[in-house]
Amino acid sequence: MNFELPQFIAPNFNQDFLIDAPNCTTIEVIKEGVAPKNYHAMSIYPEYFKINGNWVLPVESRMDCVPVVVTNNKIEVVEFRNLNIGDKVVVGRTEDASEGIYVYTKGFKSKSKNKDTFAFRSRRSRETAFSKDYDELYEILKYDREHGHIVWVLGPAVVFDYDTRKALSLLIEKGYVHAIMAGNAMATHDLEAGLLGTALGQNIYTQESIPMGHYNHLDLINEARRAGSLENLIAEGNIKDGVVRTCIENTIPLILAGSIRDDGPLPPVIANVYKAQDAMRTQARKATTVICLATTLHTIATGNMTPSYTIRDNKVRPVYIYNVDISEFATNKLGDRGSLEVKTIVANVQDFMVHLKNNLISL
Incomplete structure (x- = not known):
């Protein structure tokens, strides 16, 4: 295709x-x-x-x-x-x-001509059939890997699982990620997993809670602050794998916006909310596809920064926005804020990531 x-x-x-x-x-x-x-x-x-x-x-x-x-x-x-x-x-x-x-709202005409006044399951929910959405997304990502700018917006749930971290790291290596926007928590728990094999003290594969594991993320943050930067921390060789390490090794922009609830935070976290917004908008301006995973506030912020179109090579093209969350509340929230062009998928983000990896990367 x-x-x-x-x-x-x-x-x-x-x-x-x-x-x-x-x-x-x-x-x-x-x-x-x-x-x-x-x-x-x-x-x-x-x-x-x-x-x-x-x-x-x-x-x-x-x-x-x-x-x-x-x-x-x-x-x-x-x-x-x-x-x-x-x-x-x-x-x-x-x-x-x-x-x-x-x-002007009619620039990209819908292919659907079946618009009955009454129809079952007209809203997207956990009962929606998502197979076509996945197939379309695979093709969009293949295209935008070479011709666009793919921005990922990540919540910490994405790095709580062994297979998900591995899948996203492979997608970064293979060129399907051009920028990541997240908060202190995502990077902290990914690095904790890379250093200690846990996220918030729980083994990312077995889900076993480690004795005194509640110290693990704090120890990681402290180590990062001692090193002075994530680049220095990675260079020391103790972070075995993960999303942050793969971003740094592949020079992928990693925008970490601060929050009032942050521990630490990690050295690159942008504490000033408007400076963080400026850094996020730099990526949103270039975005051709945006994939938001399990983070309601970052998703709304990114959606509000991202128009339904962009201009590439003097041509107007759509910007594709996907919002993936296991909560219907979270997937509907972006639409409630005016970003009506978003495509929502109600799914566990761990399963979503593994689907993407399995269909985009031949191992």
Whole structure:
């Protein structure tokens, strides 16, 4: 099967309502970090802005941020906190081109023509059939390994299991991971497993709790802080395997965002929440596929940073977002926050990872 990206069908700008639409209106920022009244807030969809008679699509977008006109053919999408005095913010809250703002939701047409008003199992849940989703994901990952930027968002459950750590490490080695975003816990317990064979003091294979094992993750953090960096810790040769070691050995960006509940934390954990957000958005801007595993808060944060489209090689293409969790609450939560384009899979993340490894890597 040869995977092909769906073709983006741009708006027909020869339609009267787009031809007759006015140029968008901008108001300059007069106070640092504060948008003018009636600012326009972005959605996850492609949005066009009319400037000097031409419709302009921002190259990089983000929900809940504001469009700033930089030149006649360039618009940057900026967080409120990053607004500077003099920035020209687009104002207007209509989406139908009547104010020079056109939100376009039909660029990637659905293949499904069967849209009955009533149907059983129309929402995705533990009763959903996921075989087709897995097959599609395999093809997307094969394509984006060479042509895209695959970002993984990980909760600590991913590294609590022997087979899962091995599967993800192999996927990193084989080029299916271009960046990982997580918290202190994921990296800590992965390194604990690499050093001591446990996660939170429990053997990652036998599930046996080790005597005084509740010290293990603290001992690991202390060792990492003594070494001064994860690179130094890995270089000492005591971390036998794992996701973090494989990332470092393959120069894969590992973005660790801090939390109020963190132990330690590990040396590279970003304590300032906005610096962490900036580091995460660097990866979200480049993302073509995002896979979120068993981490509700990091998933919502990443989903809010990631639009439904990106532009690669001057072509508009979809950004695929997958949210995998054993909890239906967690999988539904991202949709409740406005990221409607996400594909959810209700599954144990350990099983999910092993499926991916078995179907993408021939050992």
